[in-house]
Amino acid sequence: MGKVIVIGGGAAGILAAISAAGRGDEVIILEHTKALGKKLLSTGNGRCNLTNKKQDDSFYRTENPGFPIPALTRFGYRETINFFNSLGLYCKERDGYVYPRSSQAAAVRNLLLEELSRLGVEIRTECEVRKLQRKTKGFLVLAADTSFYGDSVILACGGKSAPVTGSDGSGYGLAEALGHRLIPPVPALTGLRAAENPLKKAAGVRTDGRVSLYIEENGKERLVGSDAGELQLTDYGISGIPVFQVSRFASRALEQGMGVTARLNFLPEYDRDEAEELLETVLQRTEEDCFSLLLGLFPEKLAAVLLKKAGLPVHIPAGRLSGRQKQAIVDTVCRLRLSISAVNDFSQAQVTAGGIDTRDVNEETMESRLVPGLYFAGEMLDVDGICGGYNLQWAWASGFLAGKQGRP
Template sequence: MKKVLIIGGGASGLMAAIAAAEQGAKVTLLEKNKQTGKKLLVTGNGRCNFTNKDQKLEHYRSEAPEFVREALSQFSMGDTVRFFEKLGIRVKDRNGYLYPASGQAASIAEVLRLEALRQGVKLACNTEVLEVHKKDGQFQVVTEGWTYEGDALILACGSKAAPETGTVGDGYRFAESFGHSVVTPLPALTGLCASEKDCGKLTGVRTDAKATLITEPGHAVYEEEGEIQFAAYGLSGIPVFQLSRYAARALEHGGSCQVTLDLCPEHTAEELEEILKDKAEFIGERSGTDVLLGMFPEKLSDVILKRAGISMKKKSREWKEADWNHLIGQIKKFTFHITRCRSYEQAQVCTGGVPLAELKNCSMESAKVPGLYLCGELLDVDGACGGYNLQWAWTSGYLAGNAAGSEE
């Protein structure tokens, strides 16, 4: 019977264990935490958006998009849904975002654990891996109390994001020990820190906007629309999370980064000016904040006016054409200069990891070491918000486990 060792009991590791066991392999999964699926428990604010009906390739960020496309065709979103339904998960569809009907991430983590046990997988929790080797055709996984041996080894160790769940980046070290390279891991799906001194005044404010990331030499890299959340450190919210990985890469190479917010994307600058001038004419001798009343939260209106150089005491009928131009300019391009992404502790995933070019094919087998497989966040693939990182975990984990467990 083929022996398969798996390091990491997260989403991809559990899926790999089940897939390998289904092939008839004897599977041992090593997990440093006291339980498997720890990171799964906090996914989607504890509700676990485990995949998404919209499977456009653009939602998966990688230097090898065709590899990702081929992998997803071999274990798709539909396969994922059928897999979990078979395990007893009833699926709830929220505008294409798929969740367990229980609304609890624990449901996903627990059915995976139970299925792994049913398939005969040995779950060795509280087991930290210190070293990995390959000697005389056998993989050796060294822990404090034992050295495990296997015919195949799957690295499903996760990234450096959310280290409180145990994912501290050990997998990068293990992969490098087998001759793999690692694209520098950086925080992704996280907030962005800005240098503007008025960030503190906006703390807690939320508003809908279109966010555009601009990097040197001044071209727009990414746009996303949705609810922006302002924080003392800068910007947060799903649109900001979506563009954070691009900001991280630009800043890594010493480039400058700006995020401009169009606070009124549904109107052109000309339309907006007409609307606001009509409103100013209607309300008469009132302050500038009254012109913006009903459009933005009060704290945001105050900062917009200050950035536009318009005194709060100045009546709207006293505004010159330059005042109007500055006001409209601020609303359409409310700019923040980004200094860094928030840390790994606040990041949901990482951008970076082992390049897909170093895998043999969609079996997820290493092109450098026969019998070695890599999956999940350890690879240089990061998804957008919306269940895409978990879909990559299910896909890559299943394909790795299926191939590793096969006797062929």
């Protein structure tokens, strides 16, 4: 039996502590906020999207492809369900998304805290770790007004997203001081800001659409991500789950000084030819004005904005449109172009892209390759998932392995 210090009391840290204590280790969690698991309460809009039935490496992003797979294989969807069932939590699944049956994130947090208590895990809240020192044997952890000694340390401090929940990036410095490299953290699962926003007067509109994200390299545009679903038009640009899914690519490209463009298709259920045919059919009612005709397809505010962006008077009769003007409508509806100047900052981001470079971490155990006895878990590593329970699944999986400490 060893003494394990877990720094960080979020999802990954809690699971790591449960994993270690369940194997007989003496475990203490050091958390710098007033309570453990605060970020859990806001996941899944308060319902806690625990995991997702659909699992493969395409749902996770990292500069070190393949790194998440061993952990997700050892503690994946089925293991997560079984674990929470063992705590007394019943789950429900819809289209692969898994939630507690009660739809209460608080139930997940409370059951995890009860398990920590049952296993005798010591918890120190409002404990700000200032320094982590490797000794001849074990580690010395220096906090604001006390210190702790452990045989091993698990860094599960989170990233920088949603700092109001305690994720302030403080763990990065602890790891860097011991020689670990950092992939620059950037916001992910967040909204995109347009340099000039032609959709501003449609702010508040929710509509089906597809967003395709391009980055400019050597004077050429390259498609890096695309997703469809409900778009949210805002006064600053675009938001909604499809935007969140591609936002990490925009963040990274902008951080590297690259140009970023989003192309929007407001008829995502049709291919290009079908969309053009549909719009041609709609505009055949030549006596009616274009605005009235587009109301059969789009919300009122969006219809007006699309026509303005196409360079047309809102109430121009369809019969007066030239071929070029009809094509302008098609191009605007199916390929509206936004130059992206920024992403929403960490305060509005759901997760962090970047973090501790996983090339310095053993993917089978989460142990540092540089500092024996030092382990990592969760969002502070350079692994981020798309929306849909993937970031929590990574927290559970990496936390489980870190707490296991390489044991069978």
